[in-house]
Amino acid sequence: MRITLMYASAPRTVHEIQLDVAPGCTLGQALAQAHWLARFPEIEAQALATSVWGRKAARDDVLREGDRVEVVRPLRVDPKVARRERFVGQGARGTGLFAGRRPGSKAGY
Template sequence: MRITLMFASAPREVHETALTVQEGCTLRMALEQAGWLQRFLEIEAESLALGVWGRKAEWERALRDGDRVEVVRGLRVDPKVARRERFAGQGARSTGLFTRRRPGSKAGY
């Protein structure tokens, strides 16, 4: 079976490895075979989230041919809060959806 491993160890730093594994291989076995558990100690130490094609998965999940395994770091900022702050900072400079706000409403609404 061929699978792909993906891990963004830092912002703008993505590691991708294509790997051939045996039938019945689990997420843990695939990461060990690729040497990622020794290379990236934070995967187990910080207990980062694992996923297959964007859906959360457990360490013992059996993989299928063509799966893309993703090691995911937690978010530092809530995306909704970040968007509101960006919008409040830029203001309603240009025309668009939020050009005319209701009096007393929050930015971004």
Template sequence: MKITLIYASAPRVVHERVCEVAEACTVGQALEQAGWLERFPEIRGETLGLGVWGRKTDWRAALQPDDRLEVYRGLRVDPKVARRERFVGQGARSTGLFAKKRPGGKPGY
């Protein structure tokens, strides 16, 4: 059966490979058959996540034909914290839905 493996080992570096694996293959077996566990030893660590078509999965999950197996790195910055810091840097008056006002317009329009 044919599956696609995706892994972004670093920012702006994406490894993609279409490979043939045995029928009734699990996620762990697919990574091993493709040679990615030797090529990227950090995949074995508990910090990286696994998913099929954007849905979180584990090592024992069975794969279907034409599945896209993705290996996720951890986030370096919490998105909520990053947004809060951007907001502080921009200031309250220059952000948001009503930041641009028409001359003579009512507040909020």
């Protein structure tokens, strides 16, 4: 069965590998089979979260054909706080879907 392992070890640095594993393989076994626990010791040291297709998954979860396993670093900034701070910097007139429209164009285009 074929799965994909993904890990962003740093901003703008993504490691991706296609891996053939036996049916019934767990997420932890797939990480060990790819030698990612030795290659990236921070996965174990920092107890980074793991997910399958963006949904949180434990290391003992059984994988299925075509799963995409992601090793996830914690967020440095809460997305809601970052958006709020950007909005304060832009002001009310510079935000919105159509804020950058051309002069003389129709509203909504």
